[in-house]
Amino acid sequence: MKFAVLAGAALLAAATQPARAQDAAAGEKIYAQCRVCHQVGETAKNLVGPALNGVIGQKAGTREGYSYSEAMKNSGLTWNESTFAEYIQNPRAKVPGTKMIYAGLKDEKRVADLLAYLKQFDAAGKKAE
Numbered sequence: 001m002k003f004a005v006l007a008g009a010a011l012l013a014a015a016t017q018p019a020r021a022q023d024a025a026a027g028e029k030i031y032a033q034c035r036v037c038h039q040v041g042e043t044a045k046n047l048v049g050p051a052l053n054g055v056i057g058q059k060a061g062t063r064e065g066y067s068y069s070e071a072m073k074n075s076g077l078t079w080n081e082s083t084f085a086e087y088i089q090n091p092r093a094k095v096p097g098t099k100m101i102y103a104g105l106k107d108e109k110r111v112a113d114l115l116a117y118l119k120q121f122d123a124a125g126k127k128a129e
Contacts, residue, residue, distance in 0.1 A: 027117025042125040054123030071097030085111045
């Protein structure tokens with residue numbers, strides 16, 4: 001009986017979660033607005049913002065050669081899908097004092113697509129095939 005109740009609750013929770021299928025091609029189009037400040041790929045460099053190669057799994061505020069705000073260096077974040085999604089939706093709410101002056105990407109589907117695009121790049125900027 002307990003199992004049936006737990007299974008039912010899990011199914012209900014899954015059914016109420018928005019679908020977040022990821023589309024890397026759509027994410028590349030969304031990334032166009034990020035390109036002003038951030039680069040990805042084998043020749044990526046830090047610009048106004050840090051290069052984003054291999055960002056998922058990286059500790060926030062640690063990209064070599066980029067001058068982070070104290071807020072970001074001391075945020076204690078490690079970028080995963082959840083922390084990145086929260087941050088990109090409202091950077092200044094997630095990390096008060098961040099240097100990032102972006103209003104935020106509010107649409108969850110677009111956030112998921114952007115993540116799919118960025119996750120293709122390893123730390124060296126090589127794109128997964």
